[in-house]
Amino acid sequence: MSVPLSQMWAVAAYVLRQRLRGRRRYPLVLMLEPLFRCNLACAGCGKIQYPPQILRKHLSVEQCLRAVEECGAPMVSIPGGEPLMYPEIGPLVRELVARKKYVYLCTNAILLGEKLAAGLFEPSKYLSFSVHMDGLRAEHDEAVCREGVFEEAVAGIREALARGFRVTTNTTLFEGTNPLRMREFFDAMMDLGVEGMMISPGYSYSKAPDQEHFLRRQRAHELFSRMLSHPKRRWKFNQSTLFLQFLMGKHDFECTPWGNPTYNMFGWQRPCYLLQEGYASSFAELMATTRWEQYGQRSGNDKCRDCMVHCGYEPTAVHHTFASWRGLRGTVVATLTGRL
Amino acid sequence: MPDETTLEGWTPEIGGGLTLEEVVERAFDYRGNVTVVRTDGAEVEGYLFNRCGDVAAPFVELFDGNGDGPLTIRYAEIRTIRFTGRDTAAGNSYAAWLRAREAAKKTSGAPPAAGA
Numbered sequence: 414m415s416v417p418l419s420q421m422w423a424v425a426a427y428v429l430r431q432r433l434r435g436r437r438r439y440p441l442v443l444m445l446e447p448l449f450r451c452n453l454a455c456a457g458c459g460k461i462q463y464p465p466q467i468l469r470k471h472l473s474v475e476q477c478l479r480a481v482e483e484c485g486a487p488m489v490s491i492p493g494g495e496p497l498m499y500p501e502i503g504p505l506v507r508e509l510v511a512r513k514k515y516v517y518l519c520t521n522a523i524l525l526g527e528k529l530a531a532g533l534f535e536p537s538k539y540l541s542f543s544v545h546m547d548g549l550r551a552e553h554d555e556a557v558c559r560e561g562v563f564e565e566a567v568a569g570i571r572e573a574l575a576r577g578f579r580v581t582t583n584t585t586l587f588e589g590t591n592p593l594r595m596r597e598f599f600d601a602m603m604d605l606g607v608e609g610m611m612i613s614p615g616y617s618y619s620k621a622p623d624q625e626h627f628l629r630r631q632r633a634h635e636l637f638s639r640m641l642s643h644p645k646r647r648w649k650f651n652q653s654t655l656f657l658q659f660l661m662g663k664h665d666f667e668c669t670p671w672g673n674p675t676y677n678m679f680g681w682q683r684p685c686y687l688l689q690e691g692y693a694s695s696f697a698e699l700m701a702t703t704r705w706e707q708y709g710q711r712s713g714n715d716k717c718r719d720c721m722v723h724c725g726y727e728p729t730a731v732h733h734t735f736a737s738w739r740g741l742r743g744t745v746v747a748t749l750t751g752r753l
Numbered sequence: 754m755p756d757e758t759t760l761e762g763w764t765p766e767i768g769g770g771l772t773l774e775e776v777v778e779r780a781f782d783y784r785g786n787v788t789v790v791r792t793d794g795a796e797v798e799g800y801l802f803n804r805c806g807d808v809a810a811p812f813v814e815l816f817d818g819n820g821d822g823p824l825t826i827r828y829a830e831i832r833t834i835r836f837t838g839r840d841t842a843a844g845n846s847y848a849a850w851l852r853a854r855e856a857a858k859k860t861s862g863a864p865p866a867a868g869a
Contacts, residue, residue, distance in 0.1 A: 464786045466818055469820055470820045679802045691804065692814075
């Protein structure tokens, strides 16, 4: 794992505080979507299909900060849309860093070099650029439906690293992924010098153009087992080792849909980042009135059957780490030995 | 495939087995603008992003065509909802993009623009 100790400590302390308070359901990462506008139209994305007046809109910084305060999660992920197209992204990140929130700015990096040159951001242990990279050049350009984006992203990563920023990658995998090519991709990202990588199977958004290439559960286990077996010591993953083991089929976790709550211009999205079944006007209302028992694999909900996405299962893995000595021991051993 | 089934252009008549609740649900799932026709005949066009059917006075929420809002309209005030805007999730499939890419390569060697 490549998560800095200070961040690990902050998250661990937060989780322990929640447990001591007896909170059964608590958020870990706020998914803050300030806009839906994007400069790409990826085949697997179901986030950007809206009429023009919605794509033109965005949240104010004040709305974003209110949501952050309401939620209270120690980490804030800023996806979208493309957050670097959000006109207030610089001030928003500054405010979040000032509040000591660990920020993952999820970007395709097309605009990263330009925004860095404009001095929009300052390096901080609280800020990571989480660059969308779905594989090596051919696979990535295919996934984002535009040629040349891989090279643009690599240039953005190099620029950010040269300026002293934390950079991670986030990779969504679909049916047909070649595990050997992915192992080459891991090498390539480590050669670039990123701090760590995040990987997850994709989710079959009902509005995504590509419905044919989403991984079913058994296939996902096979793929991740082949991809991550005998991992190289140099590979660093910016996520829980238990989650990676879950992807490989070594744990039978249940989803934690409230772990990564989502806020956008429509309000607090029910029940999770992936499903869009309505909106609550406050975080408290979301937590109190969502019928959580209707979600997760064991609920029998068809929409959850094959889902193994990090936003639902990474919080489970983190909870599992602190719920028992066995979980903690498993995480420590995997972290120290690099074995999965 | 999403681009083969769209409600774009649908003008449902409530009654005869079709309930307002069903139409609201379809409108909530629709990724385009709709026109809410009120019982007094007034119309509001916009993007319907939320509905709350399990409260004492069920309502829908939408942003109008200029993006202003949210506007709240109670079910009791709605006569019907017409699917008047373009369905942004339709006609844009991955298969269509692959076909366009191959065609573009054959003709000019240039890839199509994203979302093409």
